[in-house]
Amino acid sequence: MSHYTDPFRGEFDSLEEFADRVSDVLKCPVTIEDANHRLIAYSAHDDYTDPARTATIISRRVPEKVINSLWKQGAIPALLKSREPVRVPPIHDVGLGSRVAVSIWKNDEVIGFIWVLETNRTLSPEEMEWLKLAAKAAKNKVLQLYMRKNKKEERVQELFWKLLTSHIAAEDEIRAHLAAMQIPTAPQFAIVVFRFAADLTAEMERQISYLLQTTQQLPLLLYTTDGRDVILLGAPKTDQPLKELNAFIESFAAKMKERFHIHDVQCGFGGVYSVYRLIEKSYREALAVLALKEKLGDDINGVYGYAQLGIYQFFDFLLEKKRQGDWTNLALEKLQAYDRKHHSDLVKTFETFFDHNENVQETADVLNVHPNTLAYRLKRIADIAELDLNDMNQKIKLYIDIKLAKYEARG
Amino acid sequence: MSHYTDPFRGEFDSLEEFADRVSDVLKCPVTIEDANHRLIAYSAHDDYTDPARTATIISRRVPEKVINSLWKQGAIPALLKSREPVRVPPIHDVGLGSRVAVSIWKNDEVIGFIWVLETNRTLSPEEMEWLKLAAKAAKNKVLQLYMRKNKKEERVQELFWKLLTSHIAAEDEIRAHLAAMQIPTAPQFAIVVFRFAADLTAEMERQISYLLQTTQQLPLLLYTTDGRDVILLGAPKTDQPLKELNAFIESFAAKMKERFHIHDVQCGFGGVYSVYRLIEKSYREALAVLALKEKLGDDINGVYGYAQLGIYQFFDFLLEKKRQGDWTNLALEKLQAYDRKHHSDLVKTFETFFDHNENVQETADVLNVHPNTLAYRLKRIADIAELDLNDMNQKIKLYIDIKLAKYEARG
DNA sequence: CCGGTTTTTGTGGATTTCCACAAATTCAAC
DNA sequence: GTTGAATTTGTGGAAATCCACAAAAACCGG
Structure with a gap:
């Protein structure tokens, strides 16, 4: 291949025009995506496209399950490593026909x-080389798009921070701002905060951003970072928002681990509200969850939502009272006292039970004792503490006091 | 019987001497008690006494079960009504032989x-009349005793109020004061407060005092009144002090009702402590129980102890926070919202369940529904509230918030 | 009034709890 | 060490819970 045969020389008005040109040259449907698999452009006059491409064009982004399978299959990792074209065999599960892809680079970074x-033909090695040229030719156009996006992004971030810090009080004003920036309104939303082990590097930010952009489980309205925190405004769409948020978090953490080998991610989210004025409250609550996780560790493992913190929501408050004195159980x-004297584990037994x-069964298993042993200990606890085991109220108080004692010891 | 045959004329050095005299005249063992059935004097040279009398002399008070059976049998009510002697047939259950009694009066009040x-003889009608004379003759001696007691009582009350209001801080000083007044120390104690429907009348005070003095279930170290409150310092003697206190209260209330027809008695007691400095705290806690009872009514029916208040202990505190805002569930x-829209009872169902x-069984019975209905509703609750029914923590939070809402509505 | 949804009640069976009692084991104090 | 008390484990049967599924009843919007 000699340089004077480059079919992508010259100027193109738009990326659409460019896509059509590539399609003409290779005689195949062509799609151009940004680094986060959002659709940038696609060739128009195609006779056949597979379901995956159709879905991508309709929703202007690659469906998440397609992305997932391309990660599993290895195509995306390969594209992120090398500038060479990659051939992907058909994946029928997700409606993918056979295709060839190449990544678009700017310096050491993939930008699209x-x-x-490959509808009913297979690209020749020479055509593969042409594809590489196409990727180089696309670079500048894609970059321009990035610049425009970044500028907008900056303004959006500024707005987000204003919301997070309650700088705009009037609901109408908030709505106006959001509309001006093309940010859709949502009937309900919550702030989600991911906290990483250390301050975010540019590399990590790219990876996180990638994951968030490609996730379609939970609509994300806004996004920003702060030190080691990533802060999101998520907008659950079902009437079980907590479940939705939890699922999103689990899957995000799992993907961070398996795709980028980042393990140490904590997460919390605040209350789900429907008034934008409460964004700040949701944010505070998300931070409260993270603070509690730091202290309580195991006790609230697997809990992310402020609503699911249960009694821990007011632990700081109780602790304050406890420290003021006159709080005894x-x-x-x-x-x-009994535990100390007899080297027993009554307190722990009760705590575990709750x-x-x-x-009974579960607790006995965890404690590695016979269920009857557990029953015996509980009866013993009732005797010693003069606790009526049929009185939920008293049991709750004891449980809270046990947890509070632990909490106090740490906090 | 002519007046010049009165065998109890003249002076007696002490009530003991008087008792001996009566015993001589009637040829029977004689015991003199004050209005609260405390032993004042008894005749010495008796050949035979029944177990009840022995016990009375040993413990310097009539055993409670004897008093109880004399109330049931009717002797004491009769003695409180009339100045006539009353014959009591043997009550073997409590070791009472046949006896005759007469009350000692001062104006319209029984003072002893x-x-x-009647060991192995029966008093003749004439002897019965002599007994009436004996009662009259005893009056002044008994009264003197009362005066002395009352003076001491005043000083003791003053001390009690100092303790209740934390006016003496040093433990040693408190002990010294108590010792000076012959008040025994106790390893543990708690303040008990009975609250009546209206301010106490002299009449009621006498009745209450009577009951407290004759009660031997719970050792009572100190006693005073304040408006409609009766305040006690009780000293439980077992290692299950709460049970002891509860039993005492139940029995006190029952006796107030059946003997004096006083129904409207509320009661609360504070924490059980072993340091006298904490008397004031226990008192505050007892008052807190009463205040909560006023508000919560049914919710804490049958609860008297501060320790058994459970979560309500910190309800005032939580309410304060709730009113500050940012407390949502x-x-x-x-x-x-669901309840309002569908006229259902999910909140109440959950509350009752807890x-x-x-x-399940019990709750279903109370709500008059099938156990499966309850199960169905709970599942429904879990769906609507996004509540994990396996997570005690979340359930507790909901329960507390339900109660708190009720509490707020009232308080 | 109809048709569909929600709620209540019913049935049956596997599992778990509850209870009382007994045997085995551990612990502590003398 | 021995002894007695406290603790753990075991057994068995009655009762309760859990679960899935189905029929009946109540409710609601058009």
Whole structure:
């Protein structure tokens, strides 16, 4: 291949025009995506496209399950490593026909992809080389798009921070701002905060941003970072927002781990509200979850939502009162005294029992004792602490005091 | 009987001497008690006494069960009504032989009793008249005793109020004061407060005092009144002080009702402590129980001890926070919204379920529904409120918030 | 009034709890 | 060490819970 045969020389008005040109040259449908698999342009006059391409064009982004399978299959990792074109065999599960892709680079960074759908032909090695040229030719156009986006992004971030810090009080004004920036309104939303082990590097930010952009589980309205935190405004769309948020977090964490080998991610989210004025509150609550996780560790493992913190929501408050003095639980003190004297584990037994929803079997398993042993200990606890095991109220108080004591010891 | 045959004329050095005299005249063992059945004097040279009398002399008070049976049998009510001697047939259950008694009066008030044990003879009508004379003759001596007691009583009350209001801080000083007044120290104690419907009348005070003095279930170290409150310093003697206190209260209230027809008695007691400095705290806690009872009514029926208040202990505190704002429970709000819209009772269902210790059967009975209905509703609650029914923590939070809402509505 | 949804009640069976009692084991104090 | 008390484990049967599924009843919007 000699340089004077480059078919992508010259100027193109738009990336659409460019896509059509590539399509003409290779005689295949062509799609151009940005680094986050959002559709930038696609060739128009194509006779055949597979379901995956159709879905991509309709929703202006690559469906998440397609992205997932391309990660699993290895195509995306390969494209992120090398400038060479990659051929992907058909993946029928997700409606992918056979295709060839190449990544678009700027310096050491991938800023987009060109996908060529091999409808009823296979690209020759020479055509593969042409594709590489196409990727180089696309670079500047894609970059321009980036610049424009970044400028807008900056303004959006500024707005987001104003919302997070309650700088705009009037609901109408907030709505006006959001509309001006083309940010859709949502009937309900919550702030989600991911906290990483260390301050975010540019590399990590790119990876996180990539994951967030490609995730379609939870609509994300806004996004920013702060030190080691990533802050999101998520907008659950079902009437079970907590479940949705939890699922999103789990899957995000899992993907961070398996795709980028980043393990140490904590997460919390605040209350789900429908008034934008409460964004700041949701943010505070998300931070409260993270602060509690730091302290309580195991006790609230797997809990991300402020709403699911349960009694821990007001622990700081109770602790304050406890420190003021006049907060005693004689029952607990007696149990502790007994434990100390007889090297027993009554307090822990009770705590575990409640941690496991008063389920005898489960608790006995966790403690490695016979269920009857557990029953015996509970009766013993009732005697020693003068606790009526049929009185939920008293049991709750003891449980809270046990947790509070732990909390106090740490906090 | 002519007046010049009165065998109890003249002076007696002491009540003991007087008792001996009566015993000589009637040829029977004689016991003199004050209005509260405390032993004042008894005749010495008796050949035979029944177990009840022995016990009375040993412990310097009439055993409670003897008093109880004399109330039931009717002797004491009769003695309180009339100045005539009363004959009591043997009550073997409590070791009482046949005896005759007469009350000692001052104006319209009974200030003591003379008991004559009919060992192996029966008093003749004439002797019965002599007994009446004996009662009259005893009056002044008994009164003197009262005066002395009252003076001491005043000083003791003053001390008690100092303790209740934390006017003496040093433990040693408190002990010294108590010792100076012959008040025994106790390893543990708590303040008990009975609150009546209206300010106490002299009449009621006498009745209450009577009951307290004759009660031997719970050792009472100190006693005073304040408006409609009766304040006690009780000293439980077992290692299950709460049970002891509860039993005492139940029995006190029952006796107030059946003997004096006083129904409207509320009661609360504070924490059980072993340091006198904490008397004031226990008092505050007892008052807190009463205040909560006023507000919560049914919710803490049958609860008297501060320790058994459970979560209500910190309800005032939480309410304060709630009123400051930023206290929301979306789960509860959703349930309430659902209830309003569908005229259902999900919130009440959950509350009742927890009130009854998560017992399905019991709750279903109380709500008059099929157990499966309850199960269905709970599942519904879990869906609507996005509540994990296996997570005690979340359930507790919801329960607290439900109670808190009720509490707020009232308080 | 209809048709569909929600709610209540019913049935049956596997599993779990509850309870009382007994045997085995551990612990502590003398 | 021995002894007695406290603790753990075991057994068995009655009762309760859990679960899935189905029929009946109540409710609601058009």
